[in-house]
Amino acid sequence: MRETRLDLDDFVLPLFVGPEPLANSELAGMARHSVETLGAEADELVRLGVKAVILFGIPDEKDEEGSGAWDDDGIVQRALRELQGRDLVLITDVCLCEYTSHGHCGIVGDGEEIDNDATLELLSRTARSHVEAGAHVVAPSDMMDGRVGAIREDLPDTPIIAYSAKYASAFYGPFREAAESAPAFGDRRGYQMDPANVREALRECEQDVAEGADVLMIKPALPYLDVIRAARERFDLPLAAYNVSGEYAMVKAAAAKGFLDERQAALESLTAIKRAGADFVVSYWTKELASWL
Ligand code: PBG
Numbered sequence: 001m002r003e004t005r006l007d008l009d010d011f012v013l014p015l016f017v018g019p020e021p022l023a024n025s026e027l028a029g030m031a032r033h034s035v036e037t038l039g040a041e042a043d044e045l046v047r048l049g050v051k052a053v054i055l056f057g058i059p060d061e062k063d064e065e066g067s068g069a070w071d072d073d074g075i076v077q078r079a080l081r082e083l084q085g086r087d088l089v090l091i092t093d094v095c096l097c098e099y100t101s102h103g104h105c106g107i108v109g110d111g112e113e114i115d116n117d118a119t120l121e122l123l124s125r126t127a128r129s130h131v132e133a134g135a136h137v138v139a140p141s142d143m144m145d146g147r148v149g150a151i152r153e154d155l156p157d158t159p160i161i162a163y164s165a166k167y168a169s170a171f172y173g174p175f176r177e178a179a180e181s182a183p184a185f186g187d188r189r190g191y192q193m194d195p196a197n198v199r200e201a202l203r204e205c206e207q208d209v210a211e212g213a214d215v216l217m218i219k220p221a222l223p224y225l226d227v228i229r230a231a232r233e234r235f236d237l238p239l240a241a242y243n244v245s246g247e248y249a250m251v252k253a254a255a256a257k258g259f260l261d262e263r264q265a266a267l268e269s270l271t272a273i274k275r276a277g278a279d280f281v282v283s284y285w286t287k288e289l290a291s292w293l
Contacts, residue, residue: 004275006267008049008293012091012240013286015041016178017079018058029252029284030178030245032058035078042083048290052089054139054282055079056179059099065107066099070125077133084134091161092130094123094140094151097181104183105142105191114190120150127151131158139217141166143191145207152212161240162213165201165227168192171220171246178245201227202234209235218278220244222269225276232277241278243269248284263292 022032033041057075059068068074097105109115127138139161140147148162168189176182205216218228219242228241255262266285273281
């Protein structure tokens with residue numbers, strides 16, 4: 001009678017790679033790998049049955065433009081070369097915020113405004129450099145208008161997962177700590193979406209479809225189940241949802257205090273996200289799921 005099932009094939013694990021490895025306990029569950037430790041981790045994931053990862057890089061140095069993002073010898077590019085030859089789909093997050101000294105997802109223009117259009121060329125440069133280093137799929141998360149089209153023009157054959165409706169959310173806290181990407185001034189409300197809007201999310205999806213996206217993604221997941229459902233009903237493309245760091249850390253923290261059972265709470269959350277209409281889910285529980293399912 002069960003209508004919704006969890007299958008490891010439908011999950012993507014985020015992997016952070018930086019200059020030094022850091023343990024889970026230091027980063028609210030978001031362990032960080034170095035290029036050197038990544039290979040062994042990937043082997044273990046393949047052995048457990050994990051099918052796909054999404055890579056985030058923390059560079060050694062940051063600058064105004066985020067030039068580490070498209071450096072051929074950059075952290076994600078080196079990680080991609082390290083990961084080649086395994087039965088693992090390699091997705092990369094395309095954004096500048098981990099690479100810019102100010103922590104914004106685009107370059108800063110006059111009066112501390114983000115310069116949307118000047119950022120597009122840097123994003124497509126980044127995506128191209130990921131693909132040249134071995135990425136199978138690129139996932140732009142910056143929320144600049146027109147970035148899917150700019151990347152599509154450069155990379156006609158690369159699958160693009162568009163973070164179509166990415167909300168300016170309080171639930172990215174642990175990620176920003178792990179990725180060292182908190183903005184140095186202001187916030188991301190100029191380019192990320194207002195949590196109050198669902199019709200606008202559908203317009204964002206529509207634009208990404210028109211620009212050549214292969215997959216639409218909604219993020220975060222649990223506070224936005226209605227948005228997932230609305231996008232599922234309106235569009236035919238595969239739909240993804242990102243169960244973000246704060247959603248994960250809340251359950252971890254509550255479980256650590258004995259307030260709830262982590263496994264049950266995680267399985268219930270992920271089932272709800274799929275029931276709402278997501279075809280696949282980006283989740284920090286993906287590795288644990290391998291033993292739970
Ligand atoms: C980069 C990016 C963020 C996340 C994914 N890509 C952070 C942000 O927009 O501030 C958040 C993921 C998470 O919290 O798990 N722009």
